[in-house]
Amino acid sequence: MRDRRTTKLLIAVFLIVGLVPIVGALETTPTTIVVAAKDSSAADKSSAAYVCDGVNDHVEIQAALNALPSSGGVVLLTSGTYNCAGIIAPKAGSTLKGEGESETYLKFTHDGRINVDREYVTLDGFNIQGSGYSSGVKWLGVMTVRASHAKIHNITGTADASIQAVFLLIHDPTVYAPTLQDIEFTNCKAVDTGTYGFLHNAWGTTNKVIKDVRYENCAAINCGKFGVFNPWITGFDFAELNDIEGLRVKNCLAEGNLESGFHFEFDPKKVDCILENCVSRNNGQKPYPTKAYNPNDMSTHYFGCGYYAPNADVTFINCVAEGNSMNGFYTTNGGKLYNCVEKNTAIGRTNFAYRAPAGYYSVPCRSVNPSLVMENCTSIDSNGYGLQVDLANNVKIRNFHLKNPAGINGKGSSLGGTNGQFDNAR
Numbered sequence: 001m002r003d004r005r006t007t008k009l010l011i012a013v014f015l016i017v018g019l020v021p022i023v024g025a026l027e028t029t030p031t032t033i034v035v036a037a038k039d040s041s042a043a044d045k046s047s048a049a050y051v052c053d054g055v056n057d058h059v060e061i062q063a064a065l066n067a068l069p070s071s072g073g074v075v076l077l078t079s080g081t082y083n084c085a086g087i088i089a090p091k092a093g094s095t096l097k098g099e100g101e102s103e104t105y106l107k108f109t110h111d112g113r114i115n116v117d118r119e120y121v122t123l124d125g126f127n128i129q130g131s132g133y134s135s136g137v138k139w140l141g142v143m144t145v146r147a148s149h150a151k152i153h154n155i156t157g158t159a160d161a162s163i164q165a166v167f168l169l170i171h172d173p174t175v176y177a178p179t180l181q182d183i184e185f186t187n188c189k190a191v192d193t194g195t196y197g198f199l200h201n202a203w204g205t206t207n208k209v210i211k212d213v214r215y216e217n218c219a220a221i222n223c224g225k226f227g228v229f230n231p232w233i234t235g236f237d238f239a240e241l242n243d244i245e246g247l248r249v250k251n252c253l254a255e256g257n258l259e260s261g262f263h264f265e266f267d268p269k270k271v272d273c274i275l276e277n278c279v280s281r282n283n284g285q286k287p288y289p290t291k292a293y294n295p296n297d298m299s300t301h302y303f304g305c306g307y308y309a310p311n312a313d314v315t316f317i318n319c320v321a322e323g324n325s326m327n328g329f330y331t332t333n334g335g336k337l338y339n340c341v342e343k344n345t346a347i348g349r350t351n352f353a354y355r356a357p358a359g360y361y362s363v364p365c366r367s368v369n370p371s372l373v374m375e376n377c378t379s380i381d382s383n384g385y386g387l388q389v390d391l392a393n394n395v396k397i398r399n400f401h402l403k404n405p406a407g408i409n410g411k412g413s414s415l416g417g418t419n420g421q422f423d424n425a426r
Contacts, residue, residue, distance in 0.1 A: 030095070031073035033064045037080025037104075044078035058084035058112060061096075068094050077126060079103040085110040092118035098126030101156040101189075105129065111137050113163075116145040117175050124153040133162040138229075141168025141199065145183060146175045154187045161194030161227030171202040171210060171242060181211035189219040190235070194227025197235045197257070202242035209243040209269070216250045224258025224285065231286065231298070233258040239268040239312075247273040255281045260308040261324065270312035270334075277318050280306030284325030292354050302355065305330045306342075311367070316340050323347045327361040328379075335362065336373040346383035356408045357384030364391035371395055379405060387413040 036045045038054035045051050049067075050060040061082065064075045072093025079099045084106055090096050096114075098104025104126040106114075111134055114123065123143070130142035142159050143152070145168065157166040167190060171180045190197030197220030202208040220235025235254035238244050244264070252275075254261025261280030264270050284304025293300045304326030307316065315336040321328030321343070328342030329335075342359035349357065359379040365371040371394045378401040379386030386405035389395060392415075405412035 031069055032076055033067055033073065034076045034078065035061055035064050036078045037082050040078045040080040044080070048078065052082060054081075054083055056085050057082040058086040058088050061088050062086075065090055065094055065096065072120070077104045077106075081105045081107060084108050084112040086112050087115055088113075089115045089117060090121045090123070093120045094118075095122040095124065096126075097122075097124045100125050101127045101154060108142055113137070113140065114143045116143070116150050117147050119147050120149045121147070122151040122153070123155060124151070126155060128155060128157040128166070130157075130159040130163055130166070132160070138162060139164050140170075141165040143167050145169045146172050146180070148176075148178065148180055149182045151184045152186070152188055153184075156189045156191060158191055158193050159195050161229045163195055164229055165196040165199035166190040166193055167198045168196075169198075169200045169210065169213065171204070171208060173204040173207065177207065179207055179209060179211060181213075183210075183213045185213075185215045185218050187217045188215075189221065190223060191219070191221045192226055193223045193233075194225075195223065195229040196233055196237055197221075197223040197254075199237045199240060200242050200244060201240040208241065209245055211244075212246040213238075213244070214248045214250075215252050217252065218249075219253040219255070220257060220261070221253070222256040225256065228258065231258075232303075234260045234263040234303075234308075235280075235283065236261070237263045237265075238273070239264040239270055241265075241268065243269040243271075244273060245269075245271045249273075249275040250277060252278045253281070254279070254283060254306070256285060257283045258285050259283070260303045260305040261321075262306070263303065263308045264310070264312050264314065266310045270309070270314055273309075273312065273314040275307070275314065275316050275319055278316075279320045279322070280324060280328075281321075282323045286325075288325070288349065288351060289354050300354070302326060303330075304355075304357075307331070309335055321345070321359070325349060326355060326357050328359045328382075330361045331372060332362050332365045333367045333371055337377050338375050340374075340377045341380065342378070342382065342386070343380045344383070345379075347381075349383060352384065352408065356388070358382065358388035358414075359385065359405070360387045360389075361385075362389045362392065362395075365389060365395060366391060366393045369394040372397075374398070374400060377401070379403065382406065382412075384408050385412065385414050387415070389415050392416075
């Protein structure tokens, strides 16, 4: 009897142990609901739980998202075009996935857009287009991210000039009160827009810092080329009304944008921001101002930079600025540049009566120590100064290479400039 009981117990143990990986596999396999477009293939339609009719397709997409279990899951949009005249709002823990940016298209009209207002949402593998927005939503994005722990992968987007951005990351305390953090953009592009490509912003007066945002292999191309939301359209704007902390931007491209390629506004706090192996090319497509700078006259305000990072703890590593209209790199009060290259700043520009371009520009540069660090940087064929640093203290420049600058008034660089102040520099 003892042997039989022992044998039964052993068999039971083996059965239980054997079931563990099966149960685990069942628990970790997400629910997938398939949605097909009106123009999807017959095979895709036959396998789909929802088939769209080409009108108000956001209704079927939202129904599929709502049908996912509370633990989350995947809504798969098969190849085709989805015409959406309303909002798509993924639930917490869900994934909205297409079959690729050249296969699955979401066309938004009548204020339609994607709102990420719940945590742990993933969006992956489709193309978004937005047009014809009303004044009530113009300060949003075709994709508006307002909750933490979001992943945005393999998405290409465009928009006309009736909305502020293609990709908008915004702290809106009426929607999501905690700190907005842990947002990841990978292989995303904003192309041929009438508005900003990627924009960070904040509403309200509290908790305005955005933390731990990551960009890799992303691009903003020709933002502001087809219409103009406002005169300040940039490719990437990381700090508009928000503070930013823990930003990482790697292998990204900004090209042909109306104003700056990569941009931080002056007033917000910028802490622990690193751009690495990025390229900013031919930005500043807006015409040069035709009169002297006046703080009360917006027509005289102009960035035209490859990288605009004033008053900021921003580090640039192996970054390239080429053919930008005003400055390749604009850094002050904490900027650090390592192994960066500027080429052909202000190429094609001839009238410098009200603006003197410079490949590297830093003014004023006084508030922190060191206020500016440049190591192993190079300026090539600048059509103005190769390097201009003014009103500066505590500047460290090492192994700088200045090659063939056109110069301003016979000077290839300007150190000290207007007030002759260049203290404690080396």
